[in-house]
Amino acid sequence: MFKIIKKEILNPTVTLMKIEAPLIAKNAKAGQFVILRVSSDGERIPLTIADYDNNTITIIFQIVGATTYKLNQLNENDTILDVVGPLGNPTNTKDYKKVIVIGGGVGCAIAYPVAKQFHLEKSNVTSIIGFRNKDLIILENEFKQVSNQFYILTDDGSYNKKGFVTNQLEELLKQDSSYDLVIAIGPLVMMKAVCNLTKIYNVKTIVSMNSIMIDGTGMCGCCRLTVDGKTRFACIDGPDFDGHSIDFDEAIERSKMYHSIERNAYDHVCNLLKEEKKNV
Amino acid sequence: MFNPSKEKTYMPVQDANVRNKNFDEVSLGYDCNSAINEANRCLNCKNTPCVSGCPVGVKIPDFIGKIKEGKFEEAYEIINNTNTLAAICGRVCPQENQCEKNCVRAKNGEAVAIGRLERFVADFHLNNSSDDNIKKVASKNQKVAVIGSGPAGLSCASELAKRGYQVTIFEALHLAGGVLVYGIPEFRLPKSIVQKQIDHLISLGVEIKTNVVIGKTITIEELKNTYNYKAIFIASGAGLPRFMNIENENANGVYSANEYLTRINLMKAYKETSDTPIVKANKVAVVGGGNVAMDAARCAKRMGAKEVYIIYRRSKEEMPARQEEVEHALEEGIEFKFLTNPISIGKDSNNFVNKIRCVKMKLGEPDASNRRSPIVIENSEFDIEVDCVIMAIGTSPNPLIRNSLSDLKVEKWGGIIVDEETNATSIESIYAGGDAVTGSATVILAMGAGKKAADSIDKYLSLKK
Numbered sequence: 001m002f003k004i005i006k007k008e009i010l011n012p013t014v015t016l017m018k019i020e021a022p023l024i025a026k027n028a029k030a031g032q033f034v035i036l037r038v039s040s041d042g043e044r045i046p047l048t049i050a051d052y053d054n055n056t057i058t059i060i061f062q063i064v065g066a067t068t069y070k071l072n073q074l075n076e077n078d079t080i081l082d083v084v085g086p087l088g089n090p091t092n093t094k095d096y097k098k099v100i101v102i103g104g105g106v107g108c109a110i111a112y113p114v115a116k117q118f119h120l121e122k123s124n125v126t127s128i129i130g131f132r133n134k135d136l137i138i139l140e141n142e143f144k145q146v147s148n149q150f151y152i153l154t155d156d157g158s159y160n161k162k163g164f165v166t167n168q169l170e171e172l173l174k175q176d177s178s179y180d181l182v183i184a185i186g187p188l189v190m191m192k193a194v195c196n197l198t199k200i201y202n203v204k205t206i207v208s209m210n211s212i213m214i215d216g217t218g219m220c221g222c223c224r225l226t227v228d229g230k231t232r233f234a235c236i237d238g239p240d241f242d243g244h245s246i247d248f249d250e251a252i253e254r255s256k257m258y259h260s261i262e263r264n265a266y267d268h269v270c271n272l273l274k275e276e277k278k279n280v
Numbered sequence: 281m282f283n284p285s286k287e288k289t290y291m292p293v294q295d296a297n298v299r300n301k302n303f304d305e306v307s308l309g310y311d312c313n314s315a316i317n318e319a320n321r322c323l324n325c326k327n328t329p330c331v332s333g334c335p336v337g338v339k340i341p342d343f344i345g346k347i348k349e350g351k352f353e354e355a356y357e358i359i360n361n362t363n364t365l366a367a368i369c370g371r372v373c374p375q376e377n378q379c380e381k382n383c384v385r386a387k388n389g390e391a392v393a394i395g396r397l398e399r400f401v402a403d404f405h406l407n408n409s410s411d412d413n414i415k416k417v418a419s420k421n422q423k424v425a426v427i428g429s430g431p432a433g434l435s436c437a438s439e440l441a442k443r444g445y446q447v448t449i450f451e452a453l454h455l456a457g458g459v460l461v462y463g464i465p466e467f468r469l470p471k472s473i474v475q476k477q478i479d480h481l482i483s484l485g486v487e488i489k490t491n492v493v494i495g496k497t498i499t500i501e502e503l504k505n506t507y508n509y510k511a512i513f514i515a516s517g518a519g520l521p522r523f524m525n526i527e528n529e530n531a532n533g534v535y536s537a538n539e540y541l542t543r544i545n546l547m548k549a550y551k552e553t554s555d556t557p558i559v560k561a562n563k564v565a566v567v568g569g570g571n572v573a574m575d576a577a578r579c580a581k582r583m584g585a586k587e588v589y590i591i592y593r594r595s596k597e598e599m600p601a602r603q604e605e606v607e608h609a610l611e612e613g614i615e616f617k618f619l620t621n622p623i624s625i626g627k628d629s630n631n632f633v634n635k636i637r638c639v640k641m642k643l644g645e646p647d648a649s650n651r652r653s654p655i656v657i658e659n660s661e662f663d664i665e666v667d668c669v670i671m672a673i674g675t676s677p678n679p680l681i682r683n684s685l686s687d688l689k690v691e692k693w694g695g696i697i698v699d700e701e702t703n704a705t706s707i708e709s710i711y712a713g714g715d716a717v718t719g720s721a722t723v724i725l726a727m728g729a730g731k732k733a734a735d736s737i738d739k740y741l742s743l744k745k
Contacts, residue, residue, distance in 0.1 A: 084452065219538055220542055221520075253630070
C-alpha cells in the first residue's frame with residue numbers, strides 16, 4: 001500500500017498527488033512512469049513520474065476514466081493499492097546544449113521533470129507550454145524556474161498569448177537554427193504537429209508516447225506502435241521515441257480503442273459514487 | 281482389486297453448452313471411489329516407464345499404490361517430495377506426452393489417468409489439511425532472491441525455504457503466480473488453488489514482494505550489495521509476445537494472447553465489477569495451436585463471442601496443445617481452421633479489424649521441430665469476417681533483466697544461457713531457469729528447472745559459508 005502524502009487540485013480536471021514510495025523514488029529518473037491500481041478488480045493505468053525526492057514520487061493526472069475518477073476520490077493519508085515503477089527508459093538529457101521543451105495540457109506534468117533535468121545538466125532550456133484556456137494552466141511557476149526562456153500560450157487567448165505551441169515554435173525556429181533538440185509531450189495531435197514542423201526545420205525531435213498499457217514490462221504488447229516501419233513497445237523500448245519516425249495516425253487511432261467503453265465505465269462509476277453519497 | 285477396463289475412469293465435467301458461458305472450472309475431478317477405481321488400473325510395473333516420462337521424476341506407481349489403499353494423504357506426501365505444485369500440474373501438464381505416453385496400459389487401451397489421480401490427491405490434501413501445522417524450518421542466515429513468482433520461481437523458493445534459507449520472491453505484477461494467474465484461465469486452473477500453493481510457501485517462511493520490477497525498481501547490483509542477497513534465481517519467464525508482422529496487425533481489436541488473457545484472468549474483465557475494458561467481439565480469430573491459443577479461444581467464447589475460430593497452419597496432429605484442451609474447445613463450439621495461415625488483417629475506417637485474410641496450407645517434409653512443415657497452396661486466399669484477432673503464436677523471454685545486466689550471457693533470441701547441469705548463468709551467484717532460459721515451454725519443465733537451481737544454489741551457498 002502506498003500512502004498519499006499530499007493532494008493538490010491543480011485545476012478542475014487535473015490533480016497532483018505526492019505518494020510515499022521510497023523504492024521507486026530511489027531509482028526514478030525524468031521521463032519514467034509508474035503503473036498503479038486503485039482497487040482490486042481495478043484497471044492498471046500508467047502515469048508519468050512528475051517529480052521525485054528521497055522518499056516520494058509525484059503524479060499529476062487528468063480525470064478521464066473510471067480509474068482516475070476513483071483515484072481522485074482518495075485524499076491525503078489514504079493509500080493507493082498498488083504502485084509499480086519506475087518503468088520505461090529515462091529521457092536522455094546528457095547530450096544536448098540547447099533544447100526546446102514543449103508541454104501541452106496535462107502533458108506538462110511529463111515535460112516538467114524533463115525540463116528540470118535539462119536545467120540541472122546545464123543545458124539552455126526554452127520552454128513552450130500551451131493550454132486550452134486559463135482555467136487549465138498547471139506548473140507555470142515550476143517551468144519558469146527551470147527555463148532560460150519561457151513561453152505560455154492559450155488556445156483561446158484567455159491567458160497570455162493566443163495560439164498553439166506550434167505557432168511559438170515556428171517563430172523560434174525561424175529566428176534561430178542553433179537548437180539541437182526539441183522535446184514535445186502532450187496530446188498526440190500536438191506532438192504530430194510539432195514533428196511535422198521540426199521536420200521542415202530539420203531539428204531532432206523526441207516525443208513521449210503515453211500509450212494504453214497493462215503491465216509496463218513488455219508482457220502485453222498493447223502499447224505497441226510503429227516506429228520506422230517496425231513494431232515497438234512504448235513500455236520497454238520507450239516511452240521516448242524519435243518523433244520523425246512514428247506513425248502518429250496509427251497511434252491516434254489506437255488511443256481511441258476503448259473510448260466508448262471507458263466513457264460508459266466513467267459514467268457508471270460517477271453514478272455509483274453519487275448514489276453512495278446520497279445514501280450516506 | 282485389479283481393474284481391467286481399457287478406458288480411463290470417467291471424470292465428470294460441466295456440460296459443454298453450460299460451461300462455455302461461465303468461467304467455473306470445466307473438469308470436476310474424481311471422488312474417492314473413482315480415484316481408487318482408476319488407481320486399480322495401474323499394473324505397478326517394475327521398470328516404471330511412467331516415471332521416466334515425468335520431467336521431475338514423480339514416483340508415480342508408489343503414489344498410485346497408496347491411492348489403492350485409500351491412503352490419500354500418504355499418496356500426497358509421495359508426490360510432494362518431488363513436485364510441490366501437484367494441484368497445478370495435475371491440471372495443466374501435458375500428461376499424454378509425458379508419463380501417460382509411456383504407460384503400459386496405453387498399448388492396449390487408454391493409459392492410467394495419472395494426471396487425474398495427481399489432481400485428486402492434491403485436491404484431497406488441500407481440502408483436508410491446514411498450513412497451521414507446518415513447522416517453519418530453522419533459518420540459515422543466508423538470503424536468496426527469486427525473481428518472478430511463476431512455476432520456476434515458486435518451486436525454487438519452496439525447495440530453498442525447506443532447506444532453511446531466507447527466500448524473497450520479487451514479482452512485477454500486483455499478484456503472485458506469474459503465468460498461472462495472468463495466463464491460464466480460471467476455468468482450467470482456479471486461482472484459489474494457485475493462491476493456496478502460494479499461501480503454503482508463505483507458511484514455509486518465504487517472503488513475497490509484489491510490485492517490484494527487478495532491473496527497474498531494484499537492480500541486481502542492489503540485490504547483491506545493498507540488500508545482501510547471496511544468490512539470485514532469475515525466473516522471469518517468457519512474457520514478450522510475438523506478432524506475425526503482417527499488414528494491419530496494430531489495428532484496434534488485434535490482441536496478443538498475453539494481453540487478452542491478462543485483461544480477463546488477472547484483471548477480471550469477465551466480472552461485472554471490473555473496470556478493465558475489453559473489446560466485446562462477435563467473431564474472433566485466434567492464431568496459433570498451443571494451449572495459449574485454446575485458452576484465448578475458450579475465453580472469447582465465454583465473453584460472448586458467437587463464432588470463434590482457431591487458425592493453425594498445420595493439422596490437428598501437429599498441434600502442441602494438450603489433447604484435453606483441444607477436445608474441450610471442440611465441445612464448446614470452437615471452430616478449427618487447420619492448414620490455414622493469416623497473411624494480412626483488414627480494418628474499417630475507424631481502424632477496427634473487420635477481417636483476416638488467410639491462405640490454405642499443405643504439409644511438406646519434417647522440419648527442425650520434427651513436425652511436417654507447412655507449405656502455402658498458391659491462389660488459395662480467402663477472407664474470414666472477424667471483429668477481433670488474437671495472436672497466440674508464442675512469446676520470447678522478457679528483456680528487462682538482461683537489458684539491465686550487461687555481463688549476462690544470452691542467446692540471440694533472448695534466452696538466458698545457463699550450465700545445463702547447474703542452471704548457473706555466466707555471472708557468479710546468479711542462476712536462471714524456466715521460460716526465461718528455454719523460451720515458452722511447460723509448467724512442469726519450469727518447475728523442474730527451479731528445483732535443479734535450488735539444489736545448485738544450496739551447494740554453492742554451503743561451500744561459501
